[in-house]
Amino acid sequence: MITDPGLKDTLQIIVDMCQKYRGPIDIDDVLVSATTISTNVAKLAHDYRSLIKPILIRQAEWGALTVCPDLWTDNYQNINYLGLTIYFVDSDYKLYSFDLCCSRFNEVDKTGASVLQALRKQLDLFGLLPYMDNHNITFTIDRGSNILKALKVTTTPSKNKLKQVEYIDDTSSDDSSSEDDVPTPSPSKYIEANTTMSNLSTKAKEVLITIATNKKLVKYAKITGLNKVIHERGGVALKQECIVRW
Secondary structure (H helix, E strand, C coil): CCCCHHHHHHHHHHHHHCCCCCCCCCHHHHCCCHHHHHHHHHHHHHHHHHHHHHHHHHHHHCCCEEEEEEEEEECCCCEEEEEEEEEEECCCCCEEEEEEEEEECCCCCCCHHHHHHHHHHHHHCCCCHHHHHCCCEEEEECCCHHHHHHHHCCCCCCCCCEEECCCCCCCCCCCEEECCCCCCCCHHHCCCCCCCHHHCCHHHHHHHHHHHHHHHHHHHHHHHCHHHHHHHCCCCCCCCCCCCCC
């Protein structure tokens, strides 16, 4: 449509009518092709990676960076994707969370080795591979066996920073489905806490206490049926949620 001569002629007439208010305008300078747009998008992606890269590296050096990978499929076009969500808390105890990437999964299969290769490709774009290899990055995953197998290759018994969580994804829709929903054994065999409450800072304790209190509140609301009452009266039902998908 952009390269259609009729569209160019029409817009050129409009521009000519506006020349008394501004200097001469070449319509080719206004309209850009799909190739130009895609090139500019690639440049913007590179520029933003350059901005976020030193921030992520600094957090990884401190051991404060958490990566949540997720494999999923677009059911409309049946395209496989690997999404990475980043979490970290700065020195002021402020939580940051953003989607690092949503890349097409182009590996030959979905074995642990293939998933690991795709994951390393994305982290390499941000200079994070050395910190992954040195176990300075914490990975938090759901029950998916594909990603679990991939990350177990990079962990050792003494430096295991792979954390597995169970969750109910309330944000999923009919347009996509997770590719790593196969149940795996209890997470207790993969991670053990080695930090006591007494060793935590005051702010960190407040966060943990708030989380524990909220979980008790949600559990109580579910057991007593308060969610239904709240919803019937026009309120918002309480729910536990962990977003790990793009």
